[in-house]
Amino acid sequence: xxxxxxxxxxxxxxxxMNAMVDHNFRVTKLASTxxxxxxxxxxxxxxxxxxRVEKALQVIRDNCKSREQLMAPVSPMGGNAxxxxxxxxxxxxxxxxVFVLPVERFEQF
Ligand code: 2BA
Ligand code: 2BA
Numbered sequence: 001x002x003x004x005x006x007x008x009x010x011x012x013x014x015x016x017m018n019a020m021v022d023h024n025f026r027v028t029k030l031a032s033t034x035x036x037x038x039x040x041x042x043x044x045x046x047x048x049x050x051x052r053v054e055k056a057l058q059v060i061r062d063n064c065k066s067r068e069q070l071m072a073p074v075s076p077m078g079g080n081a082x083x084x085x086x087x088x089x090x091x092x093x094x095x096x097x098v099f100v101l102p103v104e105r106f107e108q109f
Contacts, residue, residue, distance in 0.1 A: 001047060001048065001049055001050065001102075001103040001106055002047075002048060002049075002050055002053050002100050002101065002102060002103060003045065003046070003047050003100075003101045003102075003103050004044075004045070004046040004047075004048065004053065004056055004057070004060075004098060004099070004100050004101075005043060005044075005045055005098070005099040005101065006043065006044045006046070006060050006064075006096045006097070006098045006099075007032060007034075007041055007042070007043050007096065007097040007098075008041065008042050008043075008044060008060070008064045008095070008096045009041055009042070009064065009067065009093060009095075010040055010041060010042050011067075012042075012063055012064045012065065012095070012096075013029060013042035013044070015063050016044060016059070016060065016063040016064060017029055017044065019059050019062070019063045020044070020046065020056070020059055023055065023056075023059050025046050025048055025052070025056055025059070026046070026047060026048070027044055027045065027046050028044070028045040028046075029042060029043075029044055029045075030042070030043040030044075030045060031043075034093075036071075036091070037069060037071055037091065037093070039069075044060075047103060047106060053100060057098065057100075060095075060096050060098060061095070061096070064095035064096040065095045066092055066093060066094045066095045067092075067093055068090045068091070068092055068093075069090070069091050069092075069093050070088040070089070070090055070091075071088060071089045071090070071091045072086065072088055073086050073087065073088070073089055
């Protein structure tokens with residue numbers, strides 16, 4: 001068995017959850033926050049048999065797309081704030097960041 005952790009954008013999470021359930025995967029959705037943008041994203045947890053991992057990855061790939069997001073820059077520490085012009089910077093946020101972990105044991109009580 002494997003545990004798939006997929007960090008996805010909030011905009012894709014409902015569609016991805018529905019698609020996973022349609023394909024008979026069991027899923028759990030967690031609210032998460034990206035360390036860089038410090039804005040909300042969604043982590044989907046999928047526990048599944050090894051032979052279904054590729055299918056799960058395909059469903060994730062098909063339902064998540066990358067987007068440009070504007071990031072408000074932080075003013076420089078100790079710098080001259082008067083001359084600092086905070087232009088927003090565009091950052092490309094990926095469709096999904098996926099980790100596949102081995103599961104040593106799975107129990108349901
Ligand atoms: P839910 O996905 O909301 O599922 C609630 C209950 O509905 C499940 O209880 C199960 O009895 C039933 N169920 C879910 N999917 C089903 C399906 N495809 N066909 C028939 N019945 C289905 P539990 O199995 O005790 O799971 C409770 C919660 O634990 C789940 O909530 C889900 O959030 C999480 N979970 C369970 N197995 C998981 C897995 N393999 N990967 C990720 N999360 C899992
Ligand atoms: P954030 O950390 O908010 O990152 C959002 C996007 O900002 C990233 O998109 C990337 O394009 C950019 N970015 C992140 N750190 C950067 C840096 N040090 N320098 C320049 N640009 C940077 P993605 O790579 O698609 O990641 C989307 C989200 O997935 C991340 O949100 C984070 O929550 C998660 N993630 C990505 N890689 C991860 C990893 N190795 N471990 C844990 N979570 C990860």
